[in-house]
Amino acid sequence: MSRLIATRRLVSKIFIPRLATRAFCTDAPEKLNDVPSGSHFNKEPEGDEHFMNDVPQHDIAIVGGGMVGMALACSLASMPLTKHLSIAIIDSNPALSNGPVIKKDDPPDPRVSTVTPSTISLFKDIGAWEHVEQHRHAYFDKMQVWDYTGFGYTKYNARDADKDVLGCVVENKVLHKSLLSCLQNKDFNSTIYPTRLSSLSLPTRSVSSAGASVSSTSSKNLANLAKLDLSDGTNLYAKLVVGADGSKSRVRELAGIKTTGWNYSQSAVICTVEHPTENFCAWQRFLPAGPIALLPIGDNFSNIVWTMSPKDASNHKIMNEVDFVKAVNHALDSGYGPRPESRVFGGDVLSSFFRPDVTSSVHERFEPPPKVVRLVSDRMAFPLSLMHANQYASKRVVLIGDAAHTVHPLAGQGVNMGYGDVSSLSNVIADGVAVGSDIGEVTLLKKYEAERKTANIAMMAVLDGFQKAYSVDFGPINILRAAAFNGANVFAPLKRNIISYASGERRLPFLS
């Protein structure tokens, strides 16, 4: 049985389409009045039984209503040129139908994202940030990054780059729910299909009238649209299919788009922990097996993202809580090597060389991170890999978010890259609508690909370089790393550049 949920202005309609109920439900004809206004149903006159051909048509079918797919829907809903488009969102995740339950007093969920100032701006522009602010979230204006060898550290302060914050840590379920609430508040043609994409038929020929609204698409032109077969046995047509269906993207597979990448032979263990006082800083210490991060998430809670070998990750997931807390404090502070008090490889020498262009945080001393006293959530482990789609766009298909790229979480950039895709694709679609072109046309979609591929490849290269540089425990490399830490700490233009790149303000690192 298929259920559709129309999200137009707080109205959630659930109805049973004729195709699914014809054999079972005698009042099916009346039910047709419940067809949400966001979808257009095509009747192919040449069919023997026209009920069989009542197939919804949409301008855009977003496959995957995760954090990135939902952001695209909200972004399109908020732009004057695109808000009239008819959008289908296909995802069987129950959170889309029921909305995740977020209880204020529950400890934070271990799945969180560090969102950059650029992402916060996007959320403000589309009207979703006001919903985030109603739930737990933690802005941070300081970051301390250091190395287990004790040779170097870097402190970043938002005021080094004339900013108020470096970022904000938000639970993924809060980001998702905020986008859903935002969409429900808009006067927008969107329909949620609580099912999954199973197969996709893409057109092999071009028909010039595909630029017209889907409502005026004649049956002859259906052959020029993408046809999506859903796992509940229904199907729909769309001018553009957006693959926002994560790293194992079915859309990418069905469109025949290949990927490049590798596994890191590392897993990330994540959980929520408690400490005696509130934390306002993002801490990251590089250890021989990978970094451990302690990220503020409000009250006396922080989130741990700890990279290690898959075998160690399995052990750390099941060890008793007391031992786990001890292991976390050992990894964050007391174990592996000394605290970086010394300034042998930089510090005063470098700061006097670059004076007066040093940032205020160069004089801030190394601080030990808060001591963790309790584990307050489940521990989860995720295998880590780098993956990049060789193409982001082909005729009637485009990829965004993890469907197009996955990265190591060491700099918390994955979903931020996805939100960069959302901004770019919304603008490209709006440009296409403005000039009356077919929004599924590959020449238009390639503009999105060109813009985002450059930015994403640069970010992937930086993150992969970090991952490799910090996976080596070898004397000369350790010294170079320490010099890099201290150089970044004292050399103001470099530090500002890093902050601005990590904030999402600059598309390319260190080049402009």
Ligand SMILES: Cc1cc2nc3c(=O)[nH]c(=O)nc-3n(C[C@H](O)[C@H](O)[C@H](O)COP(=O)(O)OP(=O)(O)OC[C@H]3O[C@@H](n4cnc5c(N)ncnc54)[C@H](O)[C@@H]3O)c2cc1C
């Ligand atoms: C340990 C860890 C920590 C991280 N920390 C950060 C961080 O701090 N900051 C940051 O920016 N990023 C971070 N990331 C990355 C971030 O979590 C991902 O980039 C983000 O979740 C990707 O979102 P998405 O919507 O593209 O994909 P997903 O979250 O994977 O969503 C895909 C959606 O598609 C749906 N779907 C799948 N297949 C189908 C189908 N066939 N039909 C219909 N629907 C389908 C799924 O149900 C799902 O809802 C982290 C990742 C990890 C592993």
